[in-house]
Amino acid sequence: MIIALNNKSNLNKEAFLSYQEKLRGLEHTCQVILCPTYLNVNLFNLEGISLGAQNVSTEDPGAFTGEISAKDLKNSGVEYCIVGHSERRTYQRESLEEVHKKVVKLFENDITPILCIGETKEEREQGLVGSILKEEIETAISGLTEEQKARLIIAYEPIWSIGTGIIPTIEQITEVLTFIKSFLPNTTLLYGGSANEKNIDMLKECTLIEGYLLGGLSLKPEELQVFINKA
Numbered sequence: 001m002i003i004a005l006n007n008k009s010n011l012n013k014e015a016f017l018s019y020q021e022k023l024r025g026l027e028h029t030c031q032v033i034l035c036p037t038y039l040n041v042n043l044f045n046l047e048g049i050s051l052g053a054q055n056v057s058t059e060d061p062g063a064f065t066g067e068i069s070a071k072d073l074k075n076s077g078v079e080y081c082i083v084g085h086s087e088r089r090t091y092q093r094e095s096l097e098e099v100h101k102k103v104v105k106l107f108e109n110d111i112t113p114i115l116c117i118g119e120t121k122e123e124r125e126q127g128l129v130g131s132i133l134k135e136e137i138e139t140a141i142s143g144l145t146e147e148q149k150a151r152l153i154i155a156y157e158p159i160w161s162i163g164t165g166i167i168p169t170i171e172q173i174t175e176v177l178t179f180i181k182s183f184l185p186n187t188t189l190l191y192g193g194s195a196n197e198k199n200i201d202m203l204k205e206c207t208l209i210e211g212y213l214l215g216g217l218s219l220k221p222e223e224l225q226v227f228i229n230k231a
């Protein structure tokens, strides 16, 4: 079981340091991956928790103002990196090709990508879930070796569920994860989108879910502990 924590653009230096002290007391037997802001990556100092990042440059170190390369993330101890989060695809207009380049750069630097995929409410209503997800996955993984595909982590995050408090039904999640497993049988699958300590009892009925990507809940250590205990 993987629990990946996406702090998004939250927690300044002081807030992160006191948050980190609370996480130090987290009891868990699963694999916890903390993805803080870039600035907080170098403040990370926890045992028993892995370090992740939320984004990466498509390029190697060089003249790319404002970017952070996979090589530098690796140098700072980053082992995992979220890529293609819907917020970046929407607000930064991150393209399918950019997501692919990032996945490749991460593997080149021995960092495991956590690839986020998901459909909008409209796409679901129009019956486009399968084609949207297939396109997002196929472009991102093109050219990867079987070994890399097995190392890849995919987080299914319906865009209409992120930060809204609305979660899909178990049948909807099962349908999507079964679909992904049909062509990526060895890839680890996470669910993300409004997962919390109240709906975990329901979510865990879906046995295909191998872990969770948590946004809002990542910022609440007490509720997170309840979630982990139940999961």
Ligand code: PGA
Residues within 6 Å of the ligand: 006, 157, 161, 162, 163, 164, 192, 193, 194, 195, 213, 214, 215, 216, 217
């Ligand atoms: P949420 O975010 O848990 O706050 O819905 C999940 C995510 O965006 O990764």
